[in-house]
Amino acid sequence: MTAFLEALAAPWEYDFWRRALVVALMSGVVCGVIGSHVVLRGMAFIGDAVAHAVFPGIAVAFVLGTNLVLGGAVAGVVTAVLIAVFTQNRRLKEDSVIGIFFAASFGLGIVILSTAPGYGGSLESFLFGSILGISDSDVVSVAVIGALVLLCTAVFNGRFVAATLDREQARAMGLPVFRLDVLLHVMVTLAIVISLQAVGNVLVLALLVTPAAAARLLTDRLGAMMLLAPLIGAGGSVLGLYLSYALDLAAGGLIVLTLTAVFLLCWFFAPRHGLLTRPRRAAALAEEKS
Amino acid sequence: MADPVLDIAGATVHLGGREVLSEVDFRLAPGELVGLIGPNGAGKTTLLRTALGLVPVHRGTVVVNGRSPRRAQGSVGYVPQRHEFAWDFPITVEGAVATGRTHLTGPLRRRTARDRDAVAHALDRVGMTHLRTRPVGELSGGQRQRVLVARALALRPRVLLLDEPFTGIDAPTQELLSTLLSGLRDEGVAVLTTTHDLAAATALCDRLCLLNRTVVADGPPSALADTDIWLRTFGLDRAEQLLKALGVTG
Numbered sequence: 060m061t062a063f064l065e066a067l068a069a070p071w072e073y074d075f076w077r078r079a080l081v082v083a084l085m086s087g088v089v090c091g092v093i094g095s096h097v098v099l100r101g102m103a104f105i106g107d108a109v110a111h112a113v114f115p116g117i118a119v120a121f122v123l124g125t126n127l128v129l130g131g132a133v134a135g136v137v138t139a140v141l142i143a144v145f146t147q148n149r150r151l152k153e154d155s156v157i158g159i160f161f162a163a164s165f166g167l168g169i170v171i172l173s174t175a176p177g178y179g180g181s182l183e184s185f186l187f188g189s190i191l192g193i194s195d196s197d198v199v200s201v202a203v204i205g206a207l208v209l210l211c212t213a214v215f216n217g218r219f220v221a222a223t224l225d226r227e228q229a230r231a232m233g234l235p236v237f238r239l240d241v242l243l244h245v246m247v248t249l250a251i252v253i254s255l256q257a258v259g260n261v262l263v264l265a266l267l268v269t270p271a272a273a274a275r276l277l278t279d280r281l282g283a284m285m286l287l288a289p290l291i292g293a294g295g296s297v298l299g300l301y302l303s304y305a306l307d308l309a310a311g312g313l314i315v316l317t318l319t320a321v322f323l324l325c326w327f328f329a330p331r332h333g334l335l336t337r338p339r340r341a342a343a344l345a346e347e348k349s
Numbered sequence: 350m351a352d353p354v355l356d357i358a359g360a361t362v363h364l365g366g367r368e369v370l371s372e373v374d375f376r377l378a379p380g381e382l383v384g385l386i387g388p389n390g391a392g393k394t395t396l397l398r399t400a401l402g403l404v405p406v407h408r409g410t411v412v413v414n415g416r417s418p419r420r421a422q423g424s425v426g427y428v429p430q431r432h433e434f435a436w437d438f439p440i441t442v443e444g445a446v447a448t449g450r451t452h453l454t455g456p457l458r459r460r461t462a463r464d465r466d467a468v469a470h471a472l473d474r475v476g477m478t479h480l481r482t483r484p485v486g487e488l489s490g491g492q493r494q495r496v497l498v499a500r501a502l503a504l505r506p507r508v509l510l511l512d513e514p515f516t517g518i519d520a521p522t523q524e525l526l527s528t529l530l531s532g533l534r535d536e537g538v539a540v541l542t543t544t545h546d547l548a549a550a551t552a553l554c555d556r557l558c559l560l561n562r563t564v565v566a567d568g569p570p571s572a573l574a575d576t577d578i579w580l581r582t583f584g585l586d587r588a589e590q591l592l593k594a595l596g597v598t599g
Binding site: 099217218220221223224225226227228229230231232233234275278279280281284 | 403419422423427429433434438439440448451484486
């Protein structure tokens with residue numbers, strides 16, 4: 060037992076590891092909370108788009124040597140707002156608009172980055188994450204932005220629920236549905252930006268969608284879902300990080316695979332909706348009725 | 350007659366460049382229960398949405414509770430068609446009904462005893478109190494309709510607009526809904542409901558408004574025996590069936 064605890068504590072002597080852990084935890088929590096709304100609204104593709112849209116901002120910040128998180132946030136928010144505005148045109152479906160903007164911003168990011176020397180290495184860390192190379196100032200940005208997103212969620216949760224449940228009715232009540240859309244897009248962007256360094260551009264979608272989807276399988280209550288998703292997200296991220304330390308393999312990939320394993324467990328064994336538990340429940344219900 | 354709570358005068362509405370409503374005149378007073386009837390595409394839903402301030406009028410005026418529709422938003426109870434609602438959302442019956450008061454609670458304000466009372470009262474009126482903790486995804490069509498009506502009632506509105514509330518629901522729910530709407534009318538609520546079910550509308554409503562892009566006829570069911578009105582609203586084929594069902598012609 061002590062050997063196990065020692066093994067658990069071993070990486071703690073490194074500063075970079077402690078920073079990585081804080082960022083993994085925070086990303087997991089914030090993405091889990093926001094991801095619940097993403098999953099329920101069916102806007103996973105928007106999450107993917109925003110993740111790519113953040114890229115040019117990070118590239119600019121990298122070239123200029125300024126704060127990466129801030130640069131990404133600006134670019135992501137601009138794209139998110141553009142998507143929200145362009146989708147108001149009913150002739151184009153949302154997914155087309157998203158496809159156009161996310162590919163465009165990703166292209167822009169690559170062009171900007173290619174002006175900087177040593178472009179290959181930095182590209183890789185953006186795409187696949189560099190959780191062990193996080194700076195102190197990044198940790199502070201992550202904590203501040205993360206807290207801001209959580210606060211916003213607490214304040215506007217009821218309005219997001221009303222707008223997701225029934226847009227027509229929400230409008231008829233006089234709720235500012237369009238502005239709520241923009242706000243939610245901005246919050247998704249911020250959640251993604253702070254998680255980028257943990258798992259990278261390509262994999263960040265997993266942090267946003269997988270824990271929330273797993274949580275949805277476990278409960279029929281939004282409140283419970285918004286507690287379970289961050290729990291799964293944070294737990295999975297930390298476990299993935301430990302695995303990465305123990306096996307000396309890529310952290311971003313292991314975090315995503317851990318989360319996916321949790322999702323699969325929920326898919327098969329969730330108490331009410333699991334693939335393997337459903338027949339048993341149906342049988343129990345039938346028994347109840349007879 | 351008391352002053353109307355909904356007063357539409359000469360309203361013309363364009364949607365996507367097409368004229369959907371033309372010169373519509375319509376009034377609804379407190380304590381009236383009116384059926385809005387017309388074929389598919391007649392503009393019934395658009396008329397409700399106009400009153401709710403969701404579509405602008407091109408010409409004419411709309412006054413709701415003495416204000417413009419947009420300013421009156423939030424004071425009108427609205428029951429949209431059932432497919433507008435995300436039934437797969439993880440929320441209980443009670444939670445869904447409470448969303449009808451979202452705009453009253455304010456982002457920073459918690460639900461008060463008054464909110465809880467209004468929700469409990471609304472659930473009671475539609476006979477859903479015993480199912481209040483059930484997830485909405487597990488409800489039948491009739492129960493879902495009751496949830497939507499309760500959500501509108503949670504506002505305690507003076508004006509209630511319903512879009513096809515009688516479509517695809519079980520008989521007990523139909524009966525409950527009819528009793529409920531009559532009860533609201535007796536309490537002085539102004540009720541306007543679109544429906545396909547002419548026989549039920551005739552039995553239930555004080556007034557029928559026949560709509561086909563414009564108001565073809567408007568009056569108590571007994572005054573609408575003129576076959577010409579029905580022909581103009583529904584066209585020949587459908588009108589004959591309807592009239593037979595109503596016993597207007599042999």
